[in-house]
Amino acid sequence: MMSRTATACASVLLVSLLAACGSMSPMMPMKPLYSQAMLPATVQVPAGNKVAMETVGVGDITYQCSPKKDMAGQFEWVFVGPDARLNDRSGKQVGKYYGPPATWESLDGSRLTATQVAVAANGAGNIPTQLVKANPAMGSGAMSGVTYIQRVDTRGGVAPAMACAAANAGSKQVVQYQADYIFYKAM
Known part of the structure; x- marks a missing residue:
């Protein structure tokens, strides 16, 4: 004792x-977890932008078994849209990500859509790292002034491994994923 x-x-x-x-x-x-130097050049944010917010997206991606375009009798899993919570680094929800169209929305009501600029592979079984250019935000708040969003550190989210054929055409499958979404604003 x-x-x-x-x-x-x-x-x-x-x-x-x-x-x-x-x-x-x-x-x-x-401290930001991602420096531009550690990402492929294709998904690096152009100079003149700085990190405004870092989030972790946790949720689902829905795919649908659909006919391949211009390939009669062939089918593939097609991305339908995401449904994820956006959490800050401590795990507190600060927004959501959903679609279509792909929309990032803050809990303060501000939201935006974006246009894909580039993707880069991020390992087997993971959706790619991505860079998107933000469209002007709707509403004022956290999403106002966002210029680019990077999707990095992706885990899961790829199309289902199960067969997609005429027998299950139109069926939907939901897969889980996680990714960091880094929001940038002009300096």
Whole structure:
């Protein structure tokens, strides 16, 4: 058993450490997890833009078994749209991502759509890394002034592995995915 003095010293040390850690958090700005240098050139954001917000999208992507365009009798899984929560780095929901059309919406009501600029492979079983150019935001708030969005660190989300043929044409399958969405604004 510890003596009263040792217990008191341990308690003071623990309280001091917790106070020090608590006082450090607000003073340290959140460091972006992704630098442009670590991403393929095709999905790098043009110079003159800076990170405005980082989110983690967690949700589903729906695919539908449909005929291949201009290929009679052949079928493929076609992307229908996403349905995901956008969380901040602490896990608190700050928005949502849904479609079609692909729409990023903040809980403050501001939202935007975007046009794909480029994609880059991100490993087997993962949807690609992506760069999109934002269209003007609707409403004022977090999405106002966003110029580009990067989808990085993708996990899952690829089309189903099950067969897609005339027998199941029109059927839909939902797959889970996760990806970081990094929002940029002009400097």
